[in-house]
Amino acid sequence: MATDGGGGGGASPPAAKKKANLLDPYSIKHLLDDTVSDVVKSKGYTEDTRLSNRKLVLGAAVIAVALLAQFYRVKFPQNRDVLLVCIAIFVVLNVVQQIVSYTKEKNAILFAHPPAGSFNRTGLVISSKLPTLSDMYTLAIANAGPLSKSSSEPVHFTKSVTKWFSKDGVLVEGLFWKDVEKLIDDYNSEHRSK
Known part of the structure; x- marks a missing residue:
């Protein structure tokens, strides 16, 4: 298990124990994903909420x-056509929502815009995995626009x-922040070398 370590290389982690x-x-x-978001935001990246906003609009639709199917003014036998159309639209919208989740989100925990003043026009996609019966946590950083000319190789x-938790389950944030910051720096150095 991890021991209490110092703060990260850049901004220091919050004092409250997680x-x-x-x-x-x-x-x-x-807990790890939330902390990754905090580290990324402390490095000057801002969250890109466009995909989640689109998913909210689809959900609202x-x-x-x-609601239209449930509270349509005409009672059942006469509103059969409206119900069939509503069911069809309901199914199509749900399928579209699942396709968006499967193709765009995958294991993403955060979409981020590039920092202010950056020459890079595309942001980051940060994703993570922790298999159910494993203690191995995988964190990956990739370009939000992989087909962009400015995109660089993903790092993970x-x-x-x-390595990051004490026996009591307390996250040793200093150690985790250092690892995440190093990964962000590796991604940025890969980007600069291109």
Whole structure:
């Protein structure tokens, strides 16, 4: 297990202790993902919410169609055609929402715009994995526009979560911040070398 370490190379992590249930991989992943978001934002990146906003609009459209089907003024036998159209639209919108999640989001935990003053026009996609019966956490940083001329190779690391947590389940943020900051710096140096 990790021991208490110093702060990260850039901005220091918050003073409050973050704790996870070490028997729950979802709790561990959620805590690590939240901390990754904090580190990325401390490096000058801002969150890109365009995809989540589009998903919210799709969800609102699905709800509107369901409400129309439920509260249409005409009762059942006469509103059969309206119900069939609503069901078809409902299914199509849900399929579109699943396709967007599967193709765009994948394992992404954060989409970020480039920092202010950066020459890069595309942001970052930060994704993570923590398999259910494993302690190996994988964090990856890729370009949000992989077909862009300015895109660089994705970078990633895979490490055991035991390196960042004490026996009590407290996250040793200094160690984790250093690893995440190093990964961001590796990505940026790869980008500069191109």
